[in-house]
Amino acid sequence: MSKPDDLVSSLYDAMLLDLDGTVYHGARSIPGVAETVRKLRERGNRVRFVTNNASKAPGEVAGNLRGMAIDAEAAEVSTSAQAGARLLAERLSAGTPVLVVGAPALVAEVEAAGLRAVREAGDGVAAVVQGHWTETGWRHLAEASVAIRAGALWVACNVDATLPTERGQLPGNGSMVMALRTATGAEPEVAGKPAAPLLRTAAASAGAARALVVGDRLDTDIAGAVAAGLDSLAVLTGVATPAGLLAAGPAERPRYLAADLTALIEPASALAVGPREGWRVTVDGGRLVAASTGSTDALDLLRALCGLAWESGHTEVGAADDRAALALAELGLASGAAAIG
Template sequence: MPATLSGSAVPLAAAHDLALVDLDGVAYKGHLPIPHAADSLTAARSGGLRLVFVTNNASREPQEVADQLTGLDIPTAADEVLTAAQACAALLRTRLDPGARVLVVGGAGLRTAVAEAGLTVVDSADDAPDAVAQGYAAGLAWGDLAEAAYAVAGGAWHVASNLDLSLPTARGFAPGNGALVGAVVAATGVRPDSAGKPSPAMYRLAVDRAGAERPLVIGDRLDTDLGGARAGGYPGLHVLTGVSTARDAVLAEPGLRPDFLGRDLRALLEPHPRPEPAGDGWWTCEGRGARVLDGALELDREGPVGIDVVRAACAAAWDAADQGVPVDPATVPELSA
């Protein structure tokens, strides 16, 4: 079967019973609302779709995240938020007995999650921790990373809340938890396990808690959100309101490809046409087309580029790549959907 996007004859909100929604770049951007996010999520909820907000951020408490969403007109309870801190604590419990000592290098959210999992939080490698839980916090210093390195070098199990190298801020991208974890790895040579996306651990935890049968992952980053969806076997909707662009989707490797593509969260409320092969290498979606010829991406010229052209371009590029003729990135323009 040729590689292409999936299709849905009914709106995605009606086809699924749980949406696993990323935060930054999907529900909001920094401290600012994303156009159509609140209205779309409210409408999807009113139609019966349950929401769980899944974030790689391990520094904040679930209630803090819920309060921010509520302040952006997305009413949210703390139990509708799943953080990488909670997933990290759940991963720790797969190997550690209750009361085991964990050196927490991170923010309040991670300390709380580890404690609530029945583990003992310690602050020094001299406390002989069984594990190190490392998550992002703005106030982390050299001394914190040094304690983590001493403990890991001494045999403690190193678990990272996530391995995101960058962190979006109002001023641009700053070093993320993965960059800080990298300092400990450089000092010890030990690679950590990770609970955050693109590991599907958080998605599985959320699905199990909700008892969902038809979950949908929604994200803006192919390398974390959609990569985690692929790894866990969950369908994923890539919205173009955050980090990964339409061009990134066209060039996506198989393990990072979304099942659905939308401009923004209004895509939850819409059917999704499936691109289809149309002969002579062309793929079409709702009358708009794209093909790969001799490694070059060609788009039809029947009107402005829109989401259906992007969908057709994804199908054409993925099919060509899977047949051993990858598209030349230089031929893929920045696509505005």
């Protein structure tokens, strides 16, 4: 039986939660999230809802979460717009004009940081900040191009190429950033995940001594945690897949792995990537061979497989017995695989 001090909620004082794919899918909360967030608060954990989306104000995000029965206050929401504005405020003196390519929420964050938001290039514009906005058009990009070519500091709130919606993946801020890269030959500084500023801002706002990042994307959430020097938990309710986890490079590897966010009230030792009781994984002929020594838990097998895959560089898998074959099929790694050896 696990000791109380082994619980995830005991090892970390703040939980930095990604939203889409981790807390909700579109307009629907992922089952168990609301209750888990409530239990975390009861245990004294601080919670931050962290989003790369710069188009919505923290109050609007919090309101959406409350509409899903998830307790949230505006002060608990950390956006890439906040991180971008903070990055600018660290570089520029108060009152400096900043050209904003983005939504009114981004304008508000720039002004809250003590800078002057403008929409046109001109004398005195020292920086351009760019965030997702459905109204962004050629005129906005043209003004930004003029300012960047004149030497303005360029900050992108995030570089996500796509944005998940009910209609599927649509162009995200990264697609608009690419247009300016092409037009100017310049590279922006990035505030959102996978860069470190957003997660560091979120952790600081929670006064965290030790924060845990929870997310469903290896290339943004987990990579952002690695860049910020924070531990992370990858969940399988969104983009991450077992195959993707096996192939993850050092910059995209989580410390923990779970089916969903409800694992935050479980023992951390049960979630850690690495050797697992009940499974034996070895390298044979350039592939990972799994054998059950009593377990049928597919997620535990995945934790063991990832540990050896990351150590050895091998990602092809095989099963040494029927239990392992069934677990691999459940993970989508070797569907219907027959036992070997």
